[in-house]
Amino acid sequence: MRFRLRPSDNSFYEFFSRAAQNLVTGTELLAELILPGADIQAISERLVEVEHDSDAITHDLYQKINSTFIAPFDREDIYRLGSNLDDVMDHLEAVGSLVYLYGLTKMPALPREMHEMVDVLDRQARVTADAMPRLKGLKDLEDYWVECNRLENEGDRAYRMLLVRLFSGEYDALTVLKMKEVVEELELACDSFERVANTVETIAVKES
Template identity: 30%
Template structure:
């Protein structure tokens, strides 16, 4: 790992960790939505919107911090890329929640819970990794595990779609497919974050 010659400013890493933490909280809200009756959806979706709004605030706070801080723990383009992917991931979770409410989906297949379990695990790993970006030697396992989880999510998505095609009428299939696509796209964003961390590890080694 390259020797860093200047003291590191932890505020940027703290903001990235808080961004990842919003995905953890949003995943918990999404779990509530999946288990709640349709009458509760609007309230829970409002909670999800609040998570997404907080994520946007943190993203722009990080951009301001990078512009005004002389020393950053990582190159600005890497910090921006990580922040952007984190923010995009929660936007897709927010979209999935809103679709459940708009389509009045009372009960989603078990595959939805499987995908959410993967997202929650990726989010927990990522929140921890963002705090530890100043010690890249410890992050290779995070990189590998998050990519492994994303591959599992894509397999789950394919099976979910195949099951829906067999079991659902066209309109029901289209609505559930929209939610499924948003959830698998969250796992892809989390994979992009881990892949960028892997790129940083390679560059800094």
């Protein structure tokens, strides 16, 4: 029988859960942002606030690692998971800022595929937030990373179709350039969610 000495301090898991809940807030704000008639400036500013809170959570997590003698699992994996969660939030905030700064919501309608990508991100955020509290027991996590990876594939399909639409001649060249930058950030957010799931899978395998 393998014996593992684990700390009773639950703060690591709380950091991960708080960071993941911020991602749910972030995707909810993005969904509001791309709706007709949205208060784009207020929503964009709120996204910046959530991103700053996520940065603070990551900073506190790193401080906790450096001041803790016994970590719940490999320190490298703790750093990686915290960093990956923060990366997702950075990309979500970038989407909000670009949509606002480029004035894209002044268009008659944003492409349907953009709404589909935001929907994928929202579902990834929710399964991630649901999984983080289960890290402590390292149980019932496989369905999470399988679903998150499946959603990433779904996001890839929407991304490719959106690129096809952007270069179909439907939009003028300047609009294409602006929207492509936003689309790339959406794709990076989707990929970052998958990296979070892959890190959780690595932790589960190591600790099993």
